[in-house]
Amino acid sequence: MKGRISVDGPTAFRLIKDAVEVRPSEFTALHALRDGPYALLVAIVLSQNSNDKNSIAAYEDLKRATGLRPSEVLRLGDRLGEVIRRAGMIKQKSEAIMALTRLVLERGEEYLDRAPPDELKAELMKIRGIGPKTIDVFLSLYRRVPVFAVDTHARRIATRWGLVRQGASYEEISRALLEFFGPERADEAHRLLIAFGRKFCKARNPRCDECPLRDYCPSAVQRP
Known part of the structure; x- marks a missing residue:
């Protein structure tokens, strides 16, 4: 590890927020938020390993076909x-959505609203194709539970910032980012890191020269 980012979480949050824009049209979960907890979870499943343009299109196709009624x-x-x-x-996502749908029909959609977060997470984790990131996005965005959802951008950035070691587990990264940004910023910071990763901290050829955190990041590439 090269060292740790030399700025605190609230300052990093502000600098990133000033440098990127988070649009609902670019985030499937935000697009679906107004449609309720079941629809939101379906949307998050659809967004797995898919760009938001395609997953939003699929979500709208399903909405037209079913009204998103379980x-x-x-x-x-x-x-x-x-x-x-x-x-x-489609095979993996169809199976996950069908299993989720059966759970909601059995327990009622209010179960997604009212179940204790740990119980809900344990129940959803039984569904093949629904993992901790999908659940944490839902808990953070809809239930306002202070958890940090970790995707590939968050993993890459947390490692480059020296918040975690290379190869850290999902839980280690989630805890480190939650501690760094603070529980009150976790939900928004999750989306900001995605936008930041897309614009600046790319997997290949990161745009360090233009990055708002270039003076603080231990992994920044300084060019002459």
Whole structure:
């Protein structure tokens, strides 16, 4: 590890927020937030390993076909994959959405609203294709639970900033970012890191010269 980023979380948050823009049209979860907890979880599943343009398109296709009513989604059966095809990985996502739909029909959609977060996370983790990141996005955005969802951007940035070691676990990265930014900023910081990773801290050829944190980042590439 090269060292740790030499600025505090609130300052990093402010500098990133001034440098990037978070648009609902570029974040599937924000696009679906107004449609309720079941629809939001479906949208987050659709966004897995897909760009937001395609996952939002698939979400809207499913919304037109079913109104995002669990009973109507279940009625699609094997046709669900065709409806959500634009999101890609249709077999895995169809299975996850169907399992989620059965859970909601069994427990009621209010279960997603009211279940204790740890219980809900344990229940959702039983569904193949729904992992901790999907659940943490939901808990943070919809339930306002202070957790930090970790995607590939967050993992890369936390490692480059020296907040975690290379190869750190999901839980280690989540805790480190939550501590760095603070619980009150976790939900927004998650999306800011995605936008920051897309614009500046890219996996290849990061734009260190233009990065608002270049003077503080231990991994910044200084060019003559």
